[in-house]
Structure formats: structure tokens, C-alpha cells
Amino acid sequence: MSAGNEPSSGLTLHASNRLEILARELARTLLPPLEDPFRKEIIVVQSRGMEKWVRMELARHHRICANVWFPFPNSLMEFLFDLVCPDLPPSPLYGRDHLIWLVMKHMVRCLKGPDFEPVRSYLGETPRPLKLFQLSERVAYLFDQYLVFRPDMILRWEKGRSSHWQARLWTSLRKEVPATHKAALRSLFLKRMADPAHAPGGLPERVSVFGISTLPPFHLEILSALSRHIPVHLFFMNPCREYWGDIVSGKEEARILVHREKRGSGDLHLLRGNSLLASMGGLGREFFSVLLDLETTGQDLFDHPGEESLLQAIQSDILLLREPGYAGHPPRTVKASDDSIQVHSCHSPMREVEVLRDRLLDLFEKYPGLEPRDILVMAPDIEVYAPYVHAVFGLRDDRIPAIPFSIADRSPVREGGLPEAFLSFLELPKGRFEAASVLSFLEYPAVRDRFGIAARDLHVIRRWIREARIAWGMDEKDREAHGLPPLRENTWRFGLERLLLGFALPDEETLFQGIVPMDRVEGQEASLLGKFAHFVETAHQATTRLKAPKSAAEWARALEDLLEDFFFIEGTEAYHARRLRAAWEALSRAETLCGFVEALDLDTVTAFVRRRIEEKVPARGFLTGGVTFCSMLPMRSIPFKVICILGMDHEAYPRKTERLEFDLMADAPRPGDRSRRKDDRYLFLEALLSARRVFYVSYVGQNTRDNGSAPPSVLVSELLDYISQGFAPEAGPQDTVLDQILIRHRLQPFSPAYFDPARTELFSYSAQDLEAARRLLEYRVEDRPFMERALDRPGPEWREVPLARLLRFFSNPARFFLRERLGVSLGGPEKALLNTEPFVVHGLDRYLLCQKLLEWKLAGKDLAGAYPLVRGMGLLPHGAGGECAYEEIRLGVEDFAMRLRKTVGAESSWEMELDETLEGFHLTGKVSELYGTALVHYRQARAKGRDHLLLWLRHLALTCGDTPQITQSILLTRDGCWTYGVLPGARKLLAAYLELYLEGLRRPLPFFPESSYSFARELLVERKGESGAIEKAATAWRGDQYRRAESDEPHYQTCFGNVDPLGETFQELALKVYGPLLEIQKKIG
CATH class of the missing domain: 1.10.10.160 (Arc Repressor Mutant, subunit A)
Structure with missing residues (x-):
């Protein structure tokens, strides 16, 4: 069974501090061909990333890498058990x-x-x-x-x-x-392999184990037994060429000394060796100790990394088991230009990634041969950093070189798309079928596409849901199932029937079989409404089915139906669909293979499916040609020119693992047991040793609120202590070597410090941040106006002024300027959907209902009999509370209607066309709300400054002619009644308002209807003086517990957020606009 001249059996250990050397030795070992050319070479690895790297290395040495099987250790064990114990196949x-x-x-x-x-x-x-x-x-x-x-x-x-x-x-x-299980197969395997005379046939000709930092004794025993029959090669990283099995860390030394003191033992010799290796190398130390107990032949392939840089010096110290700073090892000098080890303290993960981008661009500039594929970036949990990586490295800016990148080790659920959407639907039956949850599910592209709904349709659907007053529950039966009265209002059925009936019967004031139509569906939207109604019905039926417990096999069929019914699968979603189907195929086997026939509830099934599809696929995104971002996982000892580690916070690394109270291994630990903390310590050490040019670490070390400091991971602290102890800075401005290595960054990337030539440790490649820094130096941000200079005077077409435009301007001059002159529409925060039925009627809903009831009252409708109609609109609380609320509102409306009738008398309302030319302006439009010789505007709310102003402008427009038909204007509100008589200079005054309108087309005017009215009224009517008037205006601007801040309006924030808006110009405008109004205004009730 020999391959070439290779020994026919034996366990050979190939040790090196460099994985590249081990790869070269692996390539040399594989040169003798196998006797059977059709047999695959077996190379055991621990990750698909390592497999990919080894393939590339073998291809580089051999010009090809083919017919090689890369099993994981467990897969190799199963393969060997099948060969040696075919009569006892392991059970799945x-x-x-x-x-x-x-x-x-x-x-x-x-x-x-x-x-x-x-x-x-x-x-x-x-x-x-x-x-x-x-x-x-x-x-x-x-x-x-x-x-x-x-x-x-x-x-x-x-x-x-x-x-x-x-x-x-x-x-x-x-x-x-x-x-048979693995433990029994192990015993049988060892027994059969112990007899050389009865060696089983079909064993592989050669097995190589590459780049694995540690193996359980279970696997080592199998490999050792296998090596009695075939050559087995172990290629492993050994950071130190000296024997280091007896070295101990400072903590271990203290613990041993305390233990010895308690027992009264004699003298004890403890070897510290290299403190980094002693502290971080515990996992490797245990593994090498186990290897030394095996019958092996060894081959050491160590390579001195040199000591030209700080990184190389530390790697050499570890290789030679040397501790710097002690006798015989004086501190060594670190050049000022040495950037081989960098530690960056930032304010947030986002800043960590921003700093990383600038540092990588700097490295590309310093080292022309460096390519993105030569860089590895790790983090304890890459999910935390993935959004920031996409935001920073995915930004397309011609002024910043793009750095290609990929992100590995992401959970499919966290990536969004099909897995996240599927799991979100499984949560729907656990709730009350709330409007927000249902719409949120519809927003997933795969769901929208399945029902033929476009992304642009979502805002229409959201408006329908909000205006139809849909809150939760499909219908009255659904509400009853949640232990509430079986009422129909504010359910999905209630809202959808209103929308569908409104399309067929647009009259919103007719009660049709208990339903009030809602006319909100226009033209082409009818098709959209049908699709949306179908989606809601289908979703409710599915959630109802999911609530019932089922067997595992039944659940598998139900989940498959769910995937077919709700998701349009194409492109990359096909991969996720395969993972989902694999999850419920595994669920189905609970019944078919395991005999689990008990009914399962939705919570249990969701937990199982979530666990299956949240499993990460490490091979995806690793070594794709760009910068690789990934999680810190064991066996990531692949060498890179630059290795960066983000997120080295004190609490984040080494990661903590909660010990299960009933874990019997933890009660009696043995060498080779798994330990998350030991894994993490050794992983950090491997990363330090695998970096060839730069080892980069960053952490959140400063508080965003007060810039307070936070310590890094204890491993980073140990590294910094090691450097401080054994190295000194080259002659320069730094007091210690840590001043050169540890860089504390600013909170904002546009801090001027990054563009100060004297601050060489801080720099940025962002032209956008440079511009922001310049502006920060040129102006105090709080004094910088929205516009440096006004726009040119508007053309003559702007002197053609419809009255409605003039009123729109004075309602909000900033909004008018942004929309009409700059074409900027900020909109505003979208109103949230209801998540519960109304319990009170307040705010805008109360005002709109009062106005609707007043309209009906003035039209002669009996409000006492209108309760069913209002209830059918979904505005009222359910049950008796709704009846009481309606009665209270009705009485208020009846009272207000009586006041209004007294004001207008028996006059009927009429309209008047305007067509006035004055001072070069042409004012046109239509004025309604005319009763006899009076303009009467009424609102069932408290009077606002805006109400007075808009009535005043219409009053001036009606009375500026030579023979005005109007003798007075009246504002009637819940808190009073005001009149305005004919003013002799109305024409000249209106022209002044038109000039203000023209000026407001050049720049946003600091005029705010409520704050300006408060200032003018306090100064001119209440006579409180200028300071009192400013204080009143500031209260209106900032708001208080009784009223909303006018400054919250988005257009005001945009135009005046960086200045004091209540300055001299504000005061002048307030008096100019409201002064004449307040002079002639009379309150009569």
C-alpha cells in the first residue's frame, strides 16, 4: 500500500510556524503518486476556507489540484468506520x-x-x-x-x-x-486495527491532516491506529521551535503557587517562557502534549520571520521562546515609520469601519504590491459589522478608490430576503394579525412579486389601511377568539369591505348593510385592491391553519404549502428555498425515522426551523478575490499580508459561553475538551502569527456621549503590555512606543484633525469629509445660514398669483420655497398604522369628525340618528364607550352649529370670483364661505395664528376694490369669535403682502404662523414688552407639554436648523404680517 518510496505506515508530524511552508511540504509529500490513479488523495481540513486555500497552494506548486477529497475530521471518521466495520453501520x-x-x-x-x-x-x-x-x-x-x-x-x-x-x-x-454509535464504533475500530495480521482491505493509501489547530483524543486515537497500516501525515502550526509544554501564564503561575502553599509542597520550578505564548497558547499546548504521547516521527520546518518590524520581532520572540525586557533581552527600538502593529480606539462600530477603510487605502499606497485579496478582516460577530461594511465599502464615490470585498459567515436570516420573510410569517399566528405586521410581511420583494404588487404600490396600500381604520384581527370571530367582544369595527374584514364597497358605491355617507363605503380607490387602483384583498385573505387562512398542532410530517407539508403560496422564487432566492426545504425535510424525519408522533405546536416548529436556517455557511464569501470580512472562527490560521480584527472590546472577546448546569464534562474536565475562551485566545495568537506585514486591531474605546475611555479586550491589553515592556520608540515626539501604536480617533470622520498636516497619525481619504471639515473651520455650525445668498428675482410669471398660492405661501413660507423654487419635497414622517382599536377620540380624528358632523348638521341631517354611520367609519371606541364619546361630540357640534347660525343668520352661502391688478401683480381666484356681506370662516378647534392670517388675506383680497361687496370677515372657533372690518388702505396693504411673497421666492423667510403670531400678539395686544414677546414666541417654537413644537416641522428644520430663527428679521416680519391684522381685529365672543 505504499505510494512511491514512502514508508508503508507510520504517523509523521510536520511542524512549522508558517502555513506556507507546511503547504509546500504537503505538496512535496503528495508528489509520489498513489498506486491506484483513480483513488482520491485525502487531505483532512477543518473549514472550507482552508480547503480553498490549500487547493490554490497545491495548484501553485503542482500546476494543478485535482482528484483530491477534503473531508472534515468527522467525515473521515465515518469513512474509516464504514471501511473497517462494515458489519456495524452507524445509525443516522x-x-x-x-x-x-x-x-x-x-x-x-x-x-x-x-x-x-x-x-x-x-x-x-x-x-x-x-x-x-x-x-x-x-x-x-x-x-x-x-x-x-x-x-x-x-x-x-x-x-x-x-x-x-x-x-x-x-x-x-x-x-x-x-x-451502533460513534463511541462503540471507536472501540471496535481500535480493536480491529490493533491486529496487523488482520488489516482490513480497502484502506486509503495515504491520509494527510492539514492546518488543524487541535483535535479531540477520539480523532487522534483513530489516526494513530490507522497509521499502523498506512502513512498518516499531520501538518500543524507550531508557533515555537522550542519545547513549550511546561510554560505557564502569570495567572496559572499564581494559581499553582497558591495551591502548593496550601498543600505545603516543596520548591517548584515554573517556566514562564514567552508571556504571550503562555497566556494565549493554552489550547495548542494541550494539543502538542497529547501529540508527544503518540508514536510518531517528526519533521521540524521552522522559519525565522526576521526582526525588521515590530510584528516580525514579536513573532520571532514567540518562535524562540524569548521574553523581551528581561536580563539579556534589552528593549528594542521601533522605527517611527513602523506600522506593522496598529491598535485603533474608536467611538462606534461604524467609526471602526470608516477608519479601517482609510487605513487600508493608506496601505495600498505604501505597498504597491498589496492587493485586496491579501487582506483578511475578522470580528467576533461579523453580523454586528456587516451593515457598516456595506455602508462604507459599498459606497460608490468617484473620489474614493473602491475596495472590492466579500462578507463570509453571515446567517441567511440576517441577510434578509426569503429566510427572514418566511420566519416573519411564522410569527403572525402568534399575534393578533395586526395591520403593521401584515403590511411588514407584504413588503418583502418575494411576497410582493408572488401577488403581483409593485413596490410603488405599498404607499397606496398603507394609506388605505390607515384611512380605513384597520387595526387588528380578521373579523369579529377573530376578536372573539382573543377573548374580546365579537365586534367588526377596525378589523381587516371591516376595512376591506369599506374599500371594496367604496369603489362600487362612492357615496361615503350611506350605510349599506351596516357598511360605510370609503371612496379611496381610483381608476387603475381597483386591480391593486383586488390583489391586496386576495393577499390578506390568503394570509389569514394560512395563519389559521398554522395555529393548530400537527405531527412533524404534517408540519413539513404545511410549510411547503406556505412557501408555494406566498413566495415568488427566482435567482438567489432559489438557494435559500433549498435551505428552507432541507429544514422541514429534517423535521419530517422526526416522524419517519425517529418515530416522534406527538403533535407539535407552532412555537416548537418555528424554533427548529429557525435553528436550521440560521446555521451559517462558512464557505460563502471566503477568499473571493477582494478583502474578506468574516467572523473569528477556529482554524482561521490562513496567512495574509494584512490581518485586521474589529470589535476587540473588553466584554466582546474572549467570548463568554454559558455553561450548562448539567454538563458532566465541565464537572470533570480533561485535556482536549472544548473551551470557547481557550479557542478565542489561541485564535488571536494564530491571527498575530499569520499576519505577514500588518496586524491591525480596533475596538470601541471611547464613549459617544462624554468621550470617556473603555478598555480593550484583555488580549489586546496583554499585547500592548508586552510591547510596552520590551520595545522603545525611535527618537521622536512619542513618549512611549504605545503612543505610536495606539491611536485614539475622533468621534466624527470630518474632524479637522484628520486633515491637519501636523497630525500624521490621523488622516482621511474622503474628499467629502475634507469639505465638511473646511466648512466646520470656516463657520460656526450654529450660525451658518441655509443659503449664502438669495436666488435671483423670480420671473414675471410669478406675478400672476392665484389666491390659493398666496395662502399656501403664508401657511408655511419655508415649505413653499423648498417645493416651488428648489423642487425639494420633504414630505414628513408617515403616520403609523393603528395597532389597537380606538379607546378615545382625540387629536386630528376628533377634529375631522367634528367638522364632518357640523357639515351634516348644516345640511339638515339629524345627528342623533347618525351614530351607526359614524360607528361604521371606525372612528369611535367600541361598545358603550363609543356611544358616550359620540354623544359628547354631538352635543358640542350642536352647540357650535347654534353659534354659527346666530353668526350668519338666515343668509345662504355664496362664492365670489376675484380678478384684481395691483402694483404689478395679478391676483385671481375664488372665495367661498360668503354669507350676505360677510366672509365667515369656522373651525371646531381652538383658533391658531394661521386661521387669523389666512382669513385676513382673503378679507384684504375681497375689500381691496373700489366698491367691496364685503363689509366684514368673521372667524368663529371653539374658543372665540373675531371680526375684521373694511380697512381704507386694504389695497396698499395687500400689495405689501404680495411683495413679501415675492421676497419669499428668493430665500426662505423666518416667518412661522404660530410663533410669529405669539410674538406679535404678546407685544401689540398684551403689551408685555419685547423680552416677554420673545419668550412667548420661543415657547410656541420649542413647544411644551400642552402644544407641539412648531420647530419640529421638517421644512423649518431644514431651512433654520443651524441658526437662531427668532432673531431681528423674525421680529420684523411678525410685526409686518400680523401688526395690521391685530390693529383692526375685534373679539366679540
Whole structure:
């Protein structure tokens, strides 16, 4: 079974501090061809990223890499067990997914046993399915670990040598599934391989294990037994060429000394060696100790990295087991230009990524041969940084060179799209079918496409839902199922029927079979309404079906139907659809393979599906040619010229793992056991050793509120302490070497410090941030106006002024300027959808209802009989509360209508056309609300400054002629009645307002109807003086507990957010606009 002149058997260890050297040695080892040319070469790796790198290295050395199988360690074990123990095939039921259901089934059976008291106290006598599933999931994980890390314990259990509840559970499970598992196969494999005379046939000719930092004793025993028959090569990274199995960290030394002191032991020699290796290398130290106990031949392939840079010097210290700063190792000098180790303290993850981009651009400029594919960026959890990476590196700006990148290790759910949409639908049956949740589901592109709804249609649908007063529940039966009275108002059925009936019967004031039509569907929107109604009905039917418990196989069919009914699958979504289908195929096997026939509820099924589809696919996005962003995972020791680690915060790394209280391995740990903290420490060390030119670390070390400092990860602190102890700066401005290495960044990327030639440690490649920094230096931001200079005077066409335009201008001059002159429409925050039925009628709803009832009252309708119609609009609280609220509003409307009738008398309303030419302006339009010789405007609300102003402008327009037909104007509101008589200078005054309108077309005027009215009234009417008037205006501008701040209006924020808007110009305009009005205004009630 030899390949070429290679020894026919034996375990050979190839150790090096450089993975490139190991790859070269692997290529040399594979040169002798296998005897069977059709057999695949076997190279065991721990990740698909490592497989990809090894393939490229072998192709570089051999010009080709073909017919190679790259199994993971567990896959190799299964392959060998099949070869050596074909008479005892392993059962798939011992896979982790299947174990969950087996454990869950037997947990219920065993729960009443005397040994299960701890479990009963946790689950209760009648456990909830989800809680039972979650516990079974954790126990199944432990059983899977026991099979590998404690096979002897599993075998003892099966011989009845334990009364622990886990042992009882395992033996119960084994009675149903007597098939062979990994622990039993291991024993049989070792027994059969121990007899050279009976070597099984069909073994591979050669096996290589490459780049794996650690292996459990289980795997090492199998490989050692295999090496008695075939050559087995282990290629592993060893950071130190000296023996370092006995070195201890400072903490370990202290712990040992305390223990020895308590026991009264004698002298003890403890070797510290290199402190970084001692502190971070615990995982490797245990692994190498186990390897030394095996019968092996060794080959050391160490390479001195040199000491030209700080990074190389530290790597050399570790290689030589040397501690700097002690006797014989004086501090070494770090050149001022040395950037091989960089530590950056930032204010937020976003700033970390922004700083990283600038630093990478700097490295590309310094090192012309450096390419994006030579850079690896890791983070403890890449999901935290992925949005910022897309925002910063995905920005397309011609002034900043684009850096190609890819992000690996992302959860498909966190990437959005089909998995996220599918899981969001599984949450719908758990709620009340709320309007916001249903619409949120419809917003996913795959869902919209399935129902033929375009993205631009969503704002129309949102408006329909809001105006139809849809809150939650499909209909009255749905409400009743939630323990509430079976009322129809504010349900989906209620709103959809209003919309559909409104399209067929546009009269909104007619009650048709208990439904009030809502005329909001126009023209082509009828088709959209049909699609939307179909979507809602389909979604409700599906959520109803999902609420019922089902068997695992039934759930699999239901989930498949859900995928078919709600999602249009094409392109990249096809990949996610395959992952989803794999999830419920695994669920189906709970019944078909595991015999789990109990009914499952939706919560349990959702938890299982979520776990399956949230599993990350590490190979995706790794080594694609650009900068690779990925999570910090074990076995990421692939060498890169530049290795960057983000998120090295004190609490974030090393990552904490919650120990399960019933983890029997943790009660009696052994060498080779898995430890998240040891993994993380060794991973950091491997990253430090794998960087060839630059090792870059960043963390959130400053507070965004007060710039307070926060420490980095303890591993970063250890690295900085090591550097501070053993290295000194070159002659320069830095006091210590850490001043050169540790850079504290500013809160904002446009800080002028980044563009100060004297601050060489801070720099930026962003032209946009440079411009912002310049402006920051040129102006104080709070004094910078919206416009540096006014626009040119508008053309003559703007002197043709419809009255409606003039009123629109004075309602909000800033909004008018932005929209009409700059073409900027800010809109405003979209109103939120209802999530509950109304409990009171207030705000805008109350005002609109009062106006509608007043309109009906003036038209002669009996308001006492209009309650069913108003109730059918969904504005009122349900039940008796709604009746009381309506009666209160009705009485108020009746009273106001009486006041209005007294004001207008028996006169009927009429309209008047305007056509006036004055001072070069042509004013046209139509004025309504005329009663006899009076203009009467009424609102069932408190009077606002805007009400007075708009009435005043119409009053001037009606009375500016030579023979005005109007003798007075009246404003009637809930809190008073005001009159305005004919003013002799109305024509000249109106022209002044038109000139203000013309000026407002050149620049936004600091005129705000409410704040300006408060100032003018306080000064001219209340006579409180200028300071009192400014204080009153400021209250209106800023708002208080009783009124909304006028400054919150988006157009005002845009135009006046950076200046004091209540200055001299504001005061002059307030008096100019409101002064004449207040002079002639009379309050009569």
C-alpha cells in the first residue's frame, strides 16, 4: 500500500510556524503518486476556507489540484468506520438533529422516574412543548459531545453503572435505537486495527491532516491506529521551535503557587517562557502534549520571520521562546515609520469601519504590491459589522478608490430576503394579525412579486389601511377568539369591505348593510385592491391553519404549502428555498425515522426551523478575490499580508459561553475538551502569527456621549503590555512606543484633525469629509445660514398669483420655497398604522369628525340618528364607550352649529370670483364661505395664528376694490369669535403682502404662523414688552407639554436648523404680517 518510496505506515508530524511552508511540504509529500490513479488523495481540513486555500497552494506548486477529497475530521471518521466495520453501520439517528427528537420522546417517558426530579423541577409536571424542545436540544448537544469527548462514560452508562438522569435517559433511548454509535464504533475500530495480521482491505493509501489547530483524543486515537497500516501525515502550526509544554501564564503561575502553599509542597520550578505564548497558547499546548504521547516521527520546518518590524520581532520572540525586557533581552527600538502593529480606539462600530477603510487605502499606497485579496478582516460577530461594511465599502464615490470585498459567515436570516420573510410569517399566528405586521410581511420583494404588487404600490396600500381604520384581527370571530367582544369595527374584514364597497358605491355617507363605503380607490387602483384583498385573505387562512398542532410530517407539508403560496422564487432566492426545504425535510424525519408522533405546536416548529436556517455557511464569501470580512472562527490560521480584527472590546472577546448546569464534562474536565475562551485566545495568537506585514486591531474605546475611555479586550491589553515592556520608540515626539501604536480617533470622520498636516497619525481619504471639515473651520455650525445668498428675482410669471398660492405661501413660507423654487419635497414622517382599536377620540380624528358632523348638521341631517354611520367609519371606541364619546361630540357640534347660525343668520352661502391688478401683480381666484356681506370662516378647534392670517388675506383680497361687496370677515372657533372690518388702505396693504411673497421666492423667510403670531400678539395686544414677546414666541417654537413644537416641522428644520430663527428679521416680519391684522381685529365672543 505504499505510494512511491514512502514508508508503508507510520504517523509523521510536520511542524512549522508558517502555513506556507507546511503547504509546500504537503505538496512535496503528495508528489509520489498513489498506486491506484483513480483513488482520491485525502487531505483532512477543518473549514472550507482552508480547503480553498490549500487547493490554490497545491495548484501553485503542482500546476494543478485535482482528484483530491477534503473531508472534515468527522467525515473521515465515518469513512474509516464504514471501511473497517462494515458489519456495524452507524445509525443516522445519532446525528444531532435526530437525537433532539429521540431525547424529546424519551424525556417525556422518563420524566416521572425518581432520578428525574431536577428535570421535573425545571419543566413542571406538564411541560410546555417549546420548553421541552429547548431542553432536549441542549441535552442532544451534550450527548453528541459525550460520544466524542467521553466515549468511555457512554459505554459505562450502557453497562448500567450510573444512576444519573442523563444515563437513565440514554439507556432508555438505546433500547429503542440499539444501532451502533460513534463511541462503540471507536472501540471496535481500535480493536480491529490493533491486529496487523488482520488489516482490513480497502484502506486509503495515504491520509494527510492539514492546518488543524487541535483535535479531540477520539480523532487522534483513530489516526494513530490507522497509521499502523498506512502513512498518516499531520501538518500543524507550531508557533515555537522550542519545547513549550511546561510554560505557564502569570495567572496559572499564581494559581499553582497558591495551591502548593496550601498543600505545603516543596520548591517548584515554573517556566514562564514567552508571556504571550503562555497566556494565549493554552489550547495548542494541550494539543502538542497529547501529540508527544503518540508514536510518531517528526519533521521540524521552522522559519525565522526576521526582526525588521515590530510584528516580525514579536513573532520571532514567540518562535524562540524569548521574553523581551528581561536580563539579556534589552528593549528594542521601533522605527517611527513602523506600522506593522496598529491598535485603533474608536467611538462606534461604524467609526471602526470608516477608519479601517482609510487605513487600508493608506496601505495600498505604501505597498504597491498589496492587493485586496491579501487582506483578511475578522470580528467576533461579523453580523454586528456587516451593515457598516456595506455602508462604507459599498459606497460608490468617484473620489474614493473602491475596495472590492466579500462578507463570509453571515446567517441567511440576517441577510434578509426569503429566510427572514418566511420566519416573519411564522410569527403572525402568534399575534393578533395586526395591520403593521401584515403590511411588514407584504413588503418583502418575494411576497410582493408572488401577488403581483409593485413596490410603488405599498404607499397606496398603507394609506388605505390607515384611512380605513384597520387595526387588528380578521373579523369579529377573530376578536372573539382573543377573548374580546365579537365586534367588526377596525378589523381587516371591516376595512376591506369599506374599500371594496367604496369603489362600487362612492357615496361615503350611506350605510349599506351596516357598511360605510370609503371612496379611496381610483381608476387603475381597483386591480391593486383586488390583489391586496386576495393577499390578506390568503394570509389569514394560512395563519389559521398554522395555529393548530400537527405531527412533524404534517408540519413539513404545511410549510411547503406556505412557501408555494406566498413566495415568488427566482435567482438567489432559489438557494435559500433549498435551505428552507432541507429544514422541514429534517423535521419530517422526526416522524419517519425517529418515530416522534406527538403533535407539535407552532412555537416548537418555528424554533427548529429557525435553528436550521440560521446555521451559517462558512464557505460563502471566503477568499473571493477582494478583502474578506468574516467572523473569528477556529482554524482561521490562513496567512495574509494584512490581518485586521474589529470589535476587540473588553466584554466582546474572549467570548463568554454559558455553561450548562448539567454538563458532566465541565464537572470533570480533561485535556482536549472544548473551551470557547481557550479557542478565542489561541485564535488571536494564530491571527498575530499569520499576519505577514500588518496586524491591525480596533475596538470601541471611547464613549459617544462624554468621550470617556473603555478598555480593550484583555488580549489586546496583554499585547500592548508586552510591547510596552520590551520595545522603545525611535527618537521622536512619542513618549512611549504605545503612543505610536495606539491611536485614539475622533468621534466624527470630518474632524479637522484628520486633515491637519501636523497630525500624521490621523488622516482621511474622503474628499467629502475634507469639505465638511473646511466648512466646520470656516463657520460656526450654529450660525451658518441655509443659503449664502438669495436666488435671483423670480420671473414675471410669478406675478400672476392665484389666491390659493398666496395662502399656501403664508401657511408655511419655508415649505413653499423648498417645493416651488428648489423642487425639494420633504414630505414628513408617515403616520403609523393603528395597532389597537380606538379607546378615545382625540387629536386630528376628533377634529375631522367634528367638522364632518357640523357639515351634516348644516345640511339638515339629524345627528342623533347618525351614530351607526359614524360607528361604521371606525372612528369611535367600541361598545358603550363609543356611544358616550359620540354623544359628547354631538352635543358640542350642536352647540357650535347654534353659534354659527346666530353668526350668519338666515343668509345662504355664496362664492365670489376675484380678478384684481395691483402694483404689478395679478391676483385671481375664488372665495367661498360668503354669507350676505360677510366672509365667515369656522373651525371646531381652538383658533391658531394661521386661521387669523389666512382669513385676513382673503378679507384684504375681497375689500381691496373700489366698491367691496364685503363689509366684514368673521372667524368663529371653539374658543372665540373675531371680526375684521373694511380697512381704507386694504389695497396698499395687500400689495405689501404680495411683495413679501415675492421676497419669499428668493430665500426662505423666518416667518412661522404660530410663533410669529405669539410674538406679535404678546407685544401689540398684551403689551408685555419685547423680552416677554420673545419668550412667548420661543415657547410656541420649542413647544411644551400642552402644544407641539412648531420647530419640529421638517421644512423649518431644514431651512433654520443651524441658526437662531427668532432673531431681528423674525421680529420684523411678525410685526409686518400680523401688526395690521391685530390693529383692526375685534373679539366679540
